[in-house]
Amino acid sequence: MVVDQNSPIIFAHGVNKTYAGGFLALKNIHLEIARGEIFALLGPNGAGKTTLISIICGIVNASSGTITVDGQDIVKDFRAARAAIGLVPQELHTDAFETVWATVNFSRGLFGKAPNAPYLEKVLRDLTLWDKRDAKVMTLSGGMKRRVLIAKALAHEPLILFLDEPSAGVDVELRHDMWRMVRELRAQGTTIILTTHYIEEAEDMADRIGVINKGELIVVEDKEVLMRKLGKKQLTLTLRHPINSLPAGLESWSLILAEGGHTVDYRYNTQEDETGIPELLRTLGEHGIDFKDLRSSESSLEDIFVSLIQQSRGEAA
Amino acid sequence: MNLYGIRAIYRFEMARTFRTLSQSIIAPVLTTSLYFIVFGKAIGSRMGQIDNISYGAFIIPGLIMLNLLNESISNASFGIYMPKWAGTIYELLSAPVSWIEVLIGYVGAAATKSVMLGLLIMGTARIFVPYEIVHPGWMIAFLLLTAVTFSLFGFIIGLWADSFQKLQVVPMLIATPLTFLGGAFYSIHMLPPLWQEITLFNPVVYLISGFRWSFYGMAEVDVALSLGMTSGFLVLCLTFVWWVFKTGYKIRN
Known part of the structure; x- marks a missing residue:
C-alpha cells in the first residue's frame, strides 16, 4: 500500500x-x-x-x-x-x-x-x-x-x-x-x-x-x-510612593495593586490592536500616581494551559 | 506471520526456564524420584501386579502425566501472568503479533518445558523400574497433545488470574486432585462399580489411560475416546483464547 x-x-x-x-x-x-x-x-x-x-x-x-x-x-x-x-x-x-x-x-x-x-x-x-x-x-x-x-x-x-x-x-x-x-x-x-x-x-x-x-x-x-492567540502580556509598574488603594476612576482598567501597594499590574491582550498602555500611563499621571520603573512579561505555556483548564472546568460546571 | 515475534516470545520463555533450572526441572524430577522409591520400590514390592504389570511400572505413565499436567499449567499460566503483574504486557499488546502467534510463543515454550520434563522423568524412572514402551509413536503423540492442551489451559488461567493466589488455586485444588483420582496410582477397575462410573467424568482418566496404553498396550477406557476427549478439550481451550483476544476480555479493557 x-x-x-x-x-x-x-x-x-x-x-x-x-x-x-x-x-x-x-x-x-x-x-x-x-x-x-x-x-x-x-x-x-x-x-x-x-x-x-x-x-x-x-x-x-x-x-x-x-x-x-x-x-x-x-x-x-x-x-x-x-x-x-x-x-x-x-x-x-x-x-x-x-x-x-x-x-x-x-x-x-x-x-x-x-x-x-x-x-x-x-x-x-x-x-x-x-x-x-x-x-x-x-x-x-x-x-x-x-x-x-x-x-x-x-x-x-x-x-x-x-x-x-x-x-x-x-x-x-x-x-x-x-x-x-x-x-x-x-x-x-x-x-x-x-x-x-x-x-x-x-x-x-x-x-x-x-x-x-x-x-x-x-x-x-x-x-x-x-x-499568540491565548497569551497575555503583563505590564508591572513599580510606584515611586506606595498607595493603599487605587483611586476611583481606574476601575475600567482592571488593575491589580500588588506587593503591599508598591506595584500595579496591568494585563493586556497581545492580539488587540491597541494595548492601552499610553492611555493608562497618562491616566495614572492625572491621578498623581508616579512610577519609577516598569517591566513587561509574557504568559508562559503553563499560564495558557492553566487558563484553558480553568475555562474548561467553568464551562463544564 | 510474525516469525521473529514468535521466536522472541519463545526464547524469552525458554530463557526463564533455564534461569530457574532448579525450580523448573530439578525439583519435579527429584519429587518424582521419591515417588518411585516410596511407591514403586518400598510399597510396590508388597503389592501384586495390575493387569500383569508390576506396580512400580504401572504408576510410571500416571506419574509422568501428573507432572506433565502440573508443569504445563504452571509454566503457561506463570508465563503470561508475570507480564500482567509486572506491567510489561504493554509491549506484547502493542506489538504486531496476532493472538495465534502469542499462543504459539507462550504455549509452545510451556509445552516444550513440560515435554522435556516428561522425558527426563521417563529416563529417571528407568533407574528404579524396568519398563518398555509398546507404542512409542503414540506415547510421543499423547505426551505432546497433553502438554499443548494443558499449557493452553494454563495460559487461560494466567489470563484470568489477577493475583498469585488465583494463579495457584486451579492447579492445586483442581488439577492435582483430578490427577490423583484419575488412576495415576491405581486402575479404575479396582474401584467399586458406582465410583467407576463417577470417575469417568474426570477428564484426566482418559489422558492417563491413553498414555498407559501407549506404554503397556492396556487401557481402562477406549483409546479413541482418550484421544477424542483430549482433542475436544484442546479445541475448547483454543476457542476460549480466541474469544479472549477478540474481545480484549481482562487484557485490553
Whole structure:
C-alpha cells in the first residue's frame, strides 16, 4: 500500500472510550498528527492522555471511532499500524531479570524485525547504556531503567515514538540527554508524541500542542499560534510612593495593586490592536500616581494551559 | 506471520526456564524420584501386579502425566501472568503479533518445558523400574497433545488470574486432585462399580489411560475416546483464547 507522505501519520476520528465501570475516559476525539512533528499532549491527571495513547498503540480497545497510523487502520491492519509505533510507557515496567541486551533484542524481535546488533549497539550507545548491556535490568537505577525503556521503544526503528511522561522521576542529565535524542530523532524524520507535566519542556520542544481535559480535546494548535492567540502580556509598574488603594476612576482598567501597594499590574491582550498602555500611563499621571520603573512579561505555556483548564472546568460546571 | 515475534516470545520463555533450572526441572524430577522409591520400590514390592504389570511400572505413565499436567499449567499460566503483574504486557499488546502467534510463543515454550520434563522423568524412572514402551509413536503423540492442551489451559488461567493466589488455586485444588483420582496410582477397575462410573467424568482418566496404553498396550477406557476427549478439550481451550483476544476480555479493557 502506497501511503501519501502529506497525509497525517496519525488520524483519529470520533474516538470514544467508556471503561467497564461506566467511566467515560474519552469523548469524541478528533486528532491529526503530521509526519515528523513533535506533538505535546497536555492535560491534568486523569484527563485521558494515557488512554488515548494506549488506544492508538493497541493496548486498550476504543469503544467507538476509527484511528489510522501511517494510513493503516489500527484494528484491520494492526500489524502495519503497530510496527510503526514505539512506546515509552509512563511507569517503569521492565523485565527485571533480563539483561539490557536481551531485553532490547526481545523488543526488536517482538515487533517483527530481524536481529541487527550494530543498530541496537548504536541505540544503547546513544542512551549511554552500552556499558550496562550485560547488567540485569533489576540492578539499574530508575533513570537507567527509563533509558532501557526508550531503547526498547526504538529497537524496531519506529516511525512514531510515544513518550508518556518521559521526564517523570529522571534527573536533569537524563532529561537533557533525552531531549537531545528527541531532537535528533525528529531530524531523522521520526514523529514524536509526548505527554508531560513539565510544561516548559513542551514549550521548548513541541511544534504543536493539544490540551485534553476530562476526556475532551479542548484545543489543538500550533504552539506559536496558541501562545499568540491565548497569551497575555503583563505590564508591572513599580510606584515611586506606595498607595493603599487605587483611586476611583481606574476601575475600567482592571488593575491589580500588588506587593503591599508598591506595584500595579496591568494585563493586556497581545492580539488587540491597541494595548492601552499610553492611555493608562497618562491616566495614572492625572491621578498623581508616579512610577519609577516598569517591566513587561509574557504568559508562559503553563499560564495558557492553566487558563484553558480553568475555562474548561467553568464551562463544564 | 510474525516469525521473529514468535521466536522472541519463545526464547524469552525458554530463557526463564533455564534461569530457574532448579525450580523448573530439578525439583519435579527429584519429587518424582521419591515417588518411585516410596511407591514403586518400598510399597510396590508388597503389592501384586495390575493387569500383569508390576506396580512400580504401572504408576510410571500416571506419574509422568501428573507432572506433565502440573508443569504445563504452571509454566503457561506463570508465563503470561508475570507480564500482567509486572506491567510489561504493554509491549506484547502493542506489538504486531496476532493472538495465534502469542499462543504459539507462550504455549509452545510451556509445552516444550513440560515435554522435556516428561522425558527426563521417563529416563529417571528407568533407574528404579524396568519398563518398555509398546507404542512409542503414540506415547510421543499423547505426551505432546497433553502438554499443548494443558499449557493452553494454563495460559487461560494466567489470563484470568489477577493475583498469585488465583494463579495457584486451579492447579492445586483442581488439577492435582483430578490427577490423583484419575488412576495415576491405581486402575479404575479396582474401584467399586458406582465410583467407576463417577470417575469417568474426570477428564484426566482418559489422558492417563491413553498414555498407559501407549506404554503397556492396556487401557481402562477406549483409546479413541482418550484421544477424542483430549482433542475436544484442546479445541475448547483454543476457542476460549480466541474469544479472549477478540474481545480484549481482562487484557485490553
